[in-house]
Amino acid sequence: MNSQPSAPATPPPLLRVQELAKTYIRRGSFTQPGARVQAVKGVSFSIEAGSTLGLAGSSGCGKSTVARCIGRIERPDEGKILFDGHNLAALSFRELRPFRPAIQMVFQDAATAMNPSFSAADIIAEPLLIQGIGTAEERAGRVRQAMQEAGLPAEWSGRAAHDFSGGQRQRLTLARALVLKPKLLVLDEPLTGLDVSTRAQIANLLLAVQAAHGIAYLFISHDLFLLGHLADRIAVMSEGQLVEEGPTSQIMARPQHAETRKLLAASGRQLAPAGAGR
Amino acid sequence: MKSYVARRLARAVLLLFAVSVLCFLLTRLAPGSFFDEIRLNPQISPQTIAALQARYGLDEPLPLRYGRWARSVARGDFGFSIAYNTPVAQLMWAPAKHTLLLGGVAMLLCWLISIPLAVWSAAYERSWFDRGVSALTSLFISIPEIVLALALLAFAMRSHALPVGGMTSVGFDELTAWGKAVDIARHMLAPVVILVLVGTPVIVRHLRASVAEVLHAPFVEAARGCGIGGARLLFRHVLPAAANPAISLFGLSLAALLSGSLLVEVVTGWPGLGPLILDATLARDLDVVVAAAMLGAAMMIVGNFAADLLLLAADPRIRTGSPDAG
Numbered sequence: 001m002n003s004q005p006s007a008p009a010t011p012p013p014l015l016r017v018q019e020l021a022k023t024y025i026r027r028g029s030f031t032q033p034g035a036r037v038q039a040v041k042g043v044s045f046s047i048e049a050g051s052t053l054g055l056a057g058s059s060g061c062g063k064s065t066v067a068r069c070i071g072r073i074e075r076p077d078e079g080k081i082l083f084d085g086h087n088l089a090a091l092s093f094r095e096l097r098p099f100r101p102a103i104q105m106v107f108q109d110a111a112t113a114m115n116p117s118f119s120a121a122d123i124i125a126e127p128l129l130i131q132g133i134g135t136a137e138e139r140a141g142r143v144r145q146a147m148q149e150a151g152l153p154a155e156w157s158g159r160a161a162h163d164f165s166g167g168q169r170q171r172l173t174l175a176r177a178l179v180l181k182p183k184l185l186v187l188d189e190p191l192t193g194l195d196v197s198t199r200a201q202i203a204n205l206l207l208a209v210q211a212a213h214g215i216a217y218l219f220i221s222h223d224l225f226l227l228g229h230l231a232d233r234i235a236v237m238s239e240g241q242l243v244e245e246g247p248t249s250q251i252m253a254r255p256q257h258a259e260t261r262k263l264l265a266a267s268g269r270q271l272a273p274a275g276a277g278r
Numbered sequence: 279m280k281s282y283v284a285r286r287l288a289r290a291v292l293l294l295f296a297v298s299v300l301c302f303l304l305t306r307l308a309p310g311s312f313f314d315e316i317r318l319n320p321q322i323s324p325q326t327i328a329a330l331q332a333r334y335g336l337d338e339p340l341p342l343r344y345g346r347w348a349r350s351v352a353r354g355d356f357g358f359s360i361a362y363n364t365p366v367a368q369l370m371w372a373p374a375k376h377t378l379l380l381g382g383v384a385m386l387l388c389w390l391i392s393i394p395l396a397v398w399s400a401a402y403e404r405s406w407f408d409r410g411v412s413a414l415t416s417l418f419i420s421i422p423e424i425v426l427a428l429a430l431l432a433f434a435m436r437s438h439a440l441p442v443g444g445m446t447s448v449g450f451d452e453l454t455a456w457g458k459a460v461d462i463a464r465h466m467l468a469p470v471v472i473l474v475l476v477g478t479p480v481i482v483r484h485l486r487a488s489v490a491e492v493l494h495a496p497f498v499e500a501a502r503g504c505g506i507g508g509a510r511l512l513f514r515h516v517l518p519a520a521a522n523p524a525i526s527l528f529g530l531s532l533a534a535l536l537s538g539s540l541l542v543e544v545v546t547g548w549p550g551l552g553p554l555i556l557d558a559t560l561a562r563d564l565d566v567v568v569a570a571a572m573l574g575a576a577m578m579i580v581g582n583f584a585a586d587l588l589l590l591a592a593d594p595r596i597r598t599g600s601p602d603a604g
């Protein structure tokens with residue numbers, strides 16, 4: 001890949017996030033003045049091509065904000081998002097368009113993440129349309145292919161999104177993300193809210209897709225135990241900041257920060273109730 | 279679809295029947311009668327009054343009177359106005375047309391003004407434009423309709439810019455067709471402006487809220503994440519999803535087409551149903567009052583039905599007859 005002979009043996013990471021910061025202004029009401037909420041501050045990490053970084057943290061610690069900044073739904077206030085040598089944080093909405101296919105997102109609540117009045121085929125084809133990819137026929141072919149990859153029968157393409165079950169909907173948003181052949185998939189709690197067997201199916205599907213296409217994942221979850229199965233490295237956030245980052249085995253076996261231990265204990269309880277196997 | 283329409287029609291007829299019974303009973307049970315005033319006149323003997331009451335059937339038991347009224351409805355007369363000595367339908371036809379004209383023009387203007395205002399302020403949330411619109415709508419919502427009407431009337435009278443009262447000038451008949459239209463438009467201006475000032479803020483508020491909500495919906499963020507923005511995002515993704523509450527609201531304004539302008543008509547002297555109903559109520563010309571109430575109910579049914587059909591056309595998820603429709 002790297003044409004420069006003098007470059008170091010390891011290629012640069014696919015994504016490098018540096019000192020990311022984002023402040024929201026929460027709208028005041030009649031009785032309460034508006035307030036600034038520093039959702040994320042000074043967050044830095046990188047993701048190698050084809051690998052999975054798990055981002056863990058309790059609710060409200062800023063995980064989704066990081067995801068939205070990387071997916072450039074949100075513009076970060078400070079910091080860099082270096083992707084393939086370009087700083088996405090500095091680009092305008094228009095300038096970002098050519099980079100959109102490479103970074104795609106999967107959201108927690110699949111039901112609300114899709115246009116309720118669109119058919120499955122429309123939902124998956126919309127990103128292709130906006131990127132001006134292919135003829136109508138080619139797009140239909142890619143829609144079918146994406147549906148199959150996500151484990152959905154291609155005959156269902158005419159159905160409306162609300163006719164799909166919870167797990168199938170998440171497969172549909174995955175198909176929408178995959179149709180652009182991304183290099184990085186940002187998955188914001190994609191398994192939360194699904195029942196146990198569906199979670200396992202989707203998790204296995206995600207592993208299979210990654211193995212087949214070498215897509216890098218930023219996998220966000222509050223469940224450290226799950227990330228222990230899926231991620232190569234794990235980063236832990238607390239109150240908008242990254243408090244610990246390292247290889248999965250190290251984080252799981254020797255958690256350093258109190259927040260990591262707390263999350264580990266919480267996800268352990270979740271999976272093994274009634275003190276089983278302690 | 280056919281059975282759906284049939285079901286709706288059956289329900290509408292039932293509803294109208296119930297409204298008619300209720301209105302009939304309530305108006306008849308209310309104190310006072312058309313002949314109260316003549317009763318005070320010492321020159322008219324009680325016998326004469328009794329004879330008059332017998333002539334209009336006011337001395338009969340209620341069920342009988344309702345039956346007679348229902349037959350008159352079936353004939354298309356909708357009762358009999360004692361004050362004007364004519365069938366109610368004939369009496370109300372022209373004022374109803376005037377009210378529809380006023381209400382229709384006002385409603386059209388309300389929506390033409392509201393939609394761009396609402397979409398613009400939602401799309402540029404918290405901008406100065408949005409804040410300005412929000413402040414103005416709050417202001418006009420908090421001012422009572424009657425105050426607004428009186429203020430505008432005072433302005434019209436003092437400035438002599440607008441004709442006030444009636445819907446035509448003296449010499450209307452000699453005008454050309456265009457001249458007639460202009461004359462009516464000038465007479466309509468004051469009531470229309472009042473109705474628009476009263477109606478627009480409410481519509482803007484509702485529309486803005488539903489558009490803003492959709493703009494924050496995850497699926498719109500997902501679309502942005504795919505690079506969809508600007509007009510395509512607004513027209514293909516946001517507005518269709520925000521249409522349902524707007525359509526319901528549209529049905530409501532349709533339902534209020536005949537009843538929403540009554541007060542303004544009275545204040546500005548527009549020869550619509552407003553002055554007629556007010557006079558009829560004060561004079562206890564009961565059949566006119568009942569017919570007006572029925573007209574309002576019918577309009578409500580039409581408005582709701584139109585909204586349902588539009589919703590059905592706009593959103594295939596709402597299926598007729600499915601238990602989870604909504």
Ligand SMILES: Nc1ncnc2c1ncn2[C@@H]1O[C@H](COP(=O)(O)OP(=O)(O)O)[C@@H](O)[C@H]1O
Binds near residue numbers: 039
């Ligand atoms: N659009 C927004 N406006 C105001 N505050 C927000 C907004 N989005 C998130 N926040 C706040 O930012 C913080 C981080 O939120 P989020 O990134 O969603 O956390 P997580 O995904 O880890 O649960 C929270 O305190 C949240 O209330």
Ligand SMILES: [Mg+2]
Binds near residue numbers: 060064
């Ligand atoms: Mg979140």
